[in-house]
Amino acid sequence: TQLLEQSPQFLSIQEGENLTVYCNSSSVFSSLQWYRQEPGEGPVLLVTVVTGGEVKKLKRLTFQFGDARKDSSLHITAAQPGDTGLYLCAGANDMRFGAGTRLTVKP
Amino acid sequence: GAGVSQSPSNKVTEKGKDVELRCDPISGHTALYWYRQSLGQGLEFLIYFQGNSAPDKSGLPSDRFSAERTGGSVSTLTIQRTQQEDSAVYLCASSFGGGAEQYFGPGTRLTVT
Numbered sequence: 760t761q762l763l764e765q766s767p768q769f770l771s772i773q774e775g776e777n778l779t780v781y782c783n784s785s786s787v788f789s790s791l792q793w794y795r796q797e798p799g800e801g802p803v804l805l806v807t808v809v810t811g812g813e814v815k816k817l818k819r820l821t822f823q824f825g826d827a828r829k830d831s832s833l834h835i836t837a838a839q840p841g842d843t844g845l846y847l848c849a850g851a852n853d854m855r856f857g858a859g860t861r862l863t864v865k866p
Numbered sequence: 867g868a869g870v871s872q873s874p875s876n877k878v879t880e881k882g883k884d885v886e887l888r889c890d891p892i893s894g895h896t897a898l899y900w901y902r903q904s905l906g907q908g909l910e911f912l913i914y915f916q917g918n919s920a921p922d923k924s925g926l927p928s929d930r931f932s933a934e935r936t937g938g939s940v941s942t943l944t945i946q947r948t949q950q951e952d953s954a955v956y957l958c959a960s961s962f963g964g965g966a967e968q969y970f971g972p973g974t975r976l977t978v979t
Contacts, residue, residue: 790965792968799972801972802909802957802970804967847908854922856908
């Protein structure tokens with residue numbers, strides 16, 4: 760089992776601020792996925808990163824996969840209340856998810 | 867097309883009773899997963915089915931939990947002699963294969979009184 764540690768566990772910010780959340784492991788992943796879960800719903804895939812050093816952008820969200828493929832980050836620019844949710848990372852090698860970062864963006 | 871569906875959406879049961887939770891995956895998806903999510907927590911892996919292979923049961927918390935997948939499609943998660951600590955949302959997901967994007971159902975909220 761490859762453990763994924765996510766930080767911070769909780770994050771509460773004002774609308775318009777920038778933020779970065781992290782997903783770290785001591786293991787190498789062939790690819791890593793980021794999901795967002797809104798209250799009362801199941802998680803929804805945001806992105807899959809595959810290549811070490813890869814950067815993917817999804818509107819105001821920027822995902823980076825570490826060069827060694829052991830870690831990843833998610834940066835949100837000018838956060839909006841609609842970004843509120845639980846952000847989860849998961850290694851594609853494995854069915855385990857990190858514990859998630861619970862983000863609240865206040866208007 | 868139809869997504870992953872789960873039933874019931876809510877289940878309240880008395881301690882000691884058995885419950886069955888159902889998952890209908892997306893047609894054609896060979897992989898099916900069950901997770902448990904306690905209030906305010908992340909996802910806890912329970913069990914994984916891939917095609918005709920033996921399921922990965924390594925996440926089941928006790929022998930009171932079991933799951934089956936009939937005909938490579940519908941899956942049922944059974945919890946015997948439920949305990950209060952079993953109260954959680956049980957999420958099912960399916961995918962085209964292991965490691966592919968998982969599509970989640972809305973979950974079954976189980977409350978054990």
